[in-house]
Amino acid sequence: MAIARETVEQVNSVSDKYKYGFFSDIESDTAPIGLSEDIVRFISAKKEEPSWLLEWRLKAYRHWLTMIEPEWANVHYPKIDFQDIYYYSAPKQKDKPKSLDEVDPELLEVYKKLGIPLKEQEVLAGVEGAHNVAVDAVFDSVSVATTFRERLEKEGVIFCPISEAVRDHPELVQKFMGSVVPYTDNYYAALNSAVFTDGSFCYIPKGVRCPMELSTYFRINAAQTGQFERTLIIAEEESYVSYLEGCTAPMRDENQLHAAVVELIIMKDAEIKYSTVQNWYPGDENGVGGIYNFVTKRAACRGDNAKVSWTQVETGSAITWKYPSCILQGDNSVGEFYSIAIANNMQQADTGTKMIHLGKNTSSTIISKGISAGKAQNTYRGLVRMGRKAANARNHTVCDSLLIGDKCGAHTVPYIENQSRTATVEHEATTSKVSEEQLFYCQQRGLSEEESMALIVNGFCKEVLQKLPMEFAVEAQKLVGISLEGSVG
Amino acid sequence: MLEIKDLHATVGDKEILKGINLTIKAGEIHAVMGPNGAGKSTLSYVLAGREGYEVTSGDVLYKGENLLDLSPDERACRGIFLAFQYPVEIPGVASATFLKTAYNAQRKFRGESEVDAMEFLKLVREKTKELDIKDDMLKRAVNVGFSGGEKKRNEVLQMSLLEPDLMLLDETDSGLDIDALKIAADGVNRLRSPERAGLIITHYQRLLDYIVPDFVHVLADGKIVKSGDKSLALELEEKGYAALSAA
Numbered sequence: 194m195a196i197a198r199e200t201v202e203q204v205n206s207v208s209d210k211y212k213y214g215f216f217s218d219i220e221s222d223t224a225p226i227g228l229s230e231d232i233v234r235f236i237s238a239k240k241e242e243p244s245w246l247l248e249w250r251l252k253a254y255r256h257w258l259t260m261i262e263p264e265w266a267n268v269h270y271p272k273i274d275f276q277d278i279y280y281y282s283a284p285k286q287k288d289k290p291k292s293l294d295e296v297d298p299e300l301l302e303v304y305k306k307l308g309i310p311l312k313e314q315e316v317l318a319g320v321e322g323a324h325n326v327a328v329d330a331v332f333d334s335v336s337v338a339t340t341f342r343e344r345l346e347k348e349g350v351i352f353c354p355i356s357e358a359v360r361d362h363p364e365l366v367q368k369f370m371g372s373v374v375p376y377t378d379n380y381y382a383a384l385n386s387a388v389f390t391d392g393s394f395c396y397i398p399k400g401v402r403c404p405m406e407l408s409t410y411f412r413i414n415a416a417q418t419g420q421f422e423r424t425l426i427i428a429e430e431e432s433y434v435s436y437l438e439g440c441t442a443p444m445r446d447e448n449q450l451h452a453a454v455v456e457l458i459i460m461k462d463a464e465i466k467y468s469t470v471q472n473w474y475p476g477d478e479n480g481v482g483g484i485y486n487f488v489t490k491r492a493a494c495r496g497d498n499a500k501v502s503w504t505q506v507e508t509g510s511a512i513t514w515k516y517p518s519c520i521l522q523g524d525n526s527v528g529e530f531y532s533i534a535i536a537n538n539m540q541q542a543d544t545g546t547k548m549i550h551l552g553k554n555t556s557s558t559i560i561s562k563g564i565s566a567g568k569a570q571n572t573y574r575g576l577v578r579m580g581r582k583a584a585n586a587r588n589h590t591v592c593d594s595l596l597i598g599d600k601c602g603a604h605t606v607p608y609i610e611n612q613s614r615t616a617t618v619e620h621e622a623t624t625s626k627v628s629e630e631q632l633f634y635c636q637q638r639g640l641s642e643e644e645s646m647a648l649i650v651n652g653f654c655k656e657v658l659q660k661l662p663m664e665f666a667v668e669a670q671k672l673v674g675i676s677l678e679g680s681v682g
Numbered sequence: 683m684l685e686i687k688d689l690h691a692t693v694g695d696k697e698i699l700k701g702i703n704l705t706i707k708a709g710e711i712h713a714v715m716g717p718n719g720a721g722k723s724t725l726s727y728v729l730a731g732r733e734g735y736e737v738t739s740g741d742v743l744y745k746g747e748n749l750l751d752l753s754p755d756e757r758a759c760r761g762i763f764l765a766f767q768y769p770v771e772i773p774g775v776a777s778a779t780f781l782k783t784a785y786n787a788q789r790k791f792r793g794e795s796e797v798d799a800m801e802f803l804k805l806v807r808e809k810t811k812e813l814d815i816k817d818d819m820l821k822r823a824v825n826v827g828f829s830g831g832e833k834k835r836n837e838v839l840q841m842s843l844l845e846p847d848l849m850l851l852d853e854t855d856s857g858l859d860i861d862a863l864k865i866a867a868d869g870v871n872r873l874r875s876p877e878r879a880g881l882i883i884t885h886y887q888r889l890l891d892y893i894v895p896d897f898v899h900v901l902a903d904g905k906i907v908k909s910g911d912k913s914l915a916l917e918l919e920e921k922g923y924a925a926l927s928a929a
Binding site for chain 1: 733734753758769772774775779780784787788791823840
């Protein structure tokens with residue numbers, strides 16, 4: 194594996210510490226600052242939405258007003274002024290582009306810098322770094338391009354920005370949106386429901402195995418802008434899809450809010466594999482700037498033998514508050530959660546999962562790898578609930594923490610609720626340190642200190658990295674090394 | 683190749699090396715013997731540059747350069763290899779991955795192109811065959827769950843692959859049965875050449891039956907108290923270190 198070395202090269206080649214820290218001078222179309230019913234109406238009008246959706250947004254907004262910010266997470270930050278955020282910012286475009294040739298070249302440049310090929314012909318011609326992946330690119334709040342749509346349509350797969358789905362497939366959106374994460378669910382889900390601006394929609398019809406990976410790249414560009422995207426994926430009976438999301442943002446001194454909602458619906462005998470590489474700007478070494486990543490992700494296994502697998506590599510963001518969950522309703526349904534959470538410098542991560550077992554013979558696996566370095570605090574928080582009817586349900590949890598240096602912290606907060614007499618719940622947890630001995634051993638074989646650290650940490654994360662689709666795994670290994678830069682010595 | 687002049691080193695507050703003088707020329711194998719606590723392992727760590735082993739005075743020249751200015755990885759890339767007394771476990775990192783990363787790091791340092799996985803595998807298979815090591819070991823995580831003998835063989839395998847100019851062996855014989863000992867010795871002997879040198883740290887003379895040294899030194903209380911040829915090792919075996927310290 195030349196990964197460790199490549200990692201360091203990559204780090205060295207980047208003069209800025211955060212590779213994606215550039216910001217692009219793209220004219221954007223922005224709503225007035227702050228939040229009110231008018232802003233909600235403004236967003237809905239901009240998107241030319243049907244009235245049912247506006248009503249839903251307004252209900253969410255009114256409900257949000259009655260809620261208070263959650264404070265139970267092990268994260269600390271100054272109160273957010275929700276009136277000091279722009280809730281809508283779209284790259285300015287006279288008319289919607291008909292093809293990529295009409296997309297602002299400046300914007301294409303941004304995606305090029307991120308290593309995301311948007312032009313299908315480039316993808317097909319084998320441009321460096323291009324994979325056979327259909328991409329939906331969401332810039333600030335708006336989806337700018339979705340590739341490979343025709344090929345997907347042949348299979349009956351719908352993959353498009355959610356705003357388009359609202360227009361073209363309203364029956365699907367109306368039926369499923371909010372059915373897994375209702376707007377009353379929590380503070381940030383309510384906020385998102387009121388002001389979400391775009392995101393990805395995907396629908397896999399019965400019996401279809403999606404012929405390629407689907408992927409969305411999210412990018413926050415404009416200053417003082419919140420990103421509130423919403424992703425909805427529906428896998429009908431006996432279907433399969435693997436979906437990837439990647440996120441980056443420019444380096445800015447102020448904190449930016451990202452409050453997304455992701456809903457997955459899995460029917461009988463279907464499977465969704467959902468992978469995330471989250472690399473939002475984490476702030477600088479002193480904790481200035483960075484993204485507040487407050488995200489609600491949930492999957493509902495509605496039919497028997499349904500399966501969902503969340504794999505996440507969380508390296509960015511100043512604060513991460515995120516618990517991708519599985520509701521295992523169908524009998525024999527399976528939920529998996531594989532997580533790598535890295536917190537360096539002043540980053541704080543409070544992340545984990547919820548496995549709600551309702552059906553018989555349901556099973557879940559949780560493998561969490563938390564890495565803390567610098568002065569960071571990293572918390573695993575997870576709930577395993579066995580319902581009364583969850584006969585013979587099984588859970589196995591492995592929760593490993595790795596500490597680098599002596600100023601960081603790792604915390605594990607498992608909650609187990611069992612109402613089923615025949616359920617089995619297993620929890621294993623370990624905490625270890627990268628030892629001076631391990632570093633010296635690697636260095637004595639010729640690896641630099643950073644390469645040694647990257648190798649050791651990648652080894653620690655291996656079980657989770659293996660769960661990622663191949664194209665992502667390589668990227669994620671590099672990212673692991675990059676995010677730990679400066680943690681040694 | 684290596685010139686150690688009046689080397690003093692401390693670990694924590696304690697002075698362990700109290701004025702070592704030793705010159706090793708290319709083509710020579712030197713053995714350092716001595717009782718427990720004499721400073722044998724400390725000497726190997728100081729030469730490899732381990733953190734916490736502080737040189738308080740003296741010089742070490744390696745190929746004419748000041749060795750003490752270099753970081754551990756620079757020393758490794760310049761051809762110093764330390765076979766550890768207690769090889770370290772690295773969970774999740776396959777031995778093959780570890781070896782390839784190290785091999786390419788050193789090639790890159792020398793301005794050579796990195797080898798790809800296929801090429802590397804071919805190379806490493808030659809070495810495992812020579813050393814009678816099962817290929818299965820390459821898939822396992824570095825030293826994790828290895829027996830004492832496997833760990834030492836893994837060290838010898840790494841050394842054979844990296845082909846260092848200066849081999850430092852820190853009690854490679856401890857924990858080895860006679861067959862494993864022969865294999866380890868064989869690995870070292872294969873590398874012996876007029877361009878290479880070796881420093882073999884051992885408690886017992888047993889290993890020296892298989893790796894015949896040009897010189898033998900006795901280290902006691904941080905100093906070399908006696909030097910000689912191979913016969914000195916036999917003498918020590920017979921009379922013990924106590925007799926020598928008393929003398």
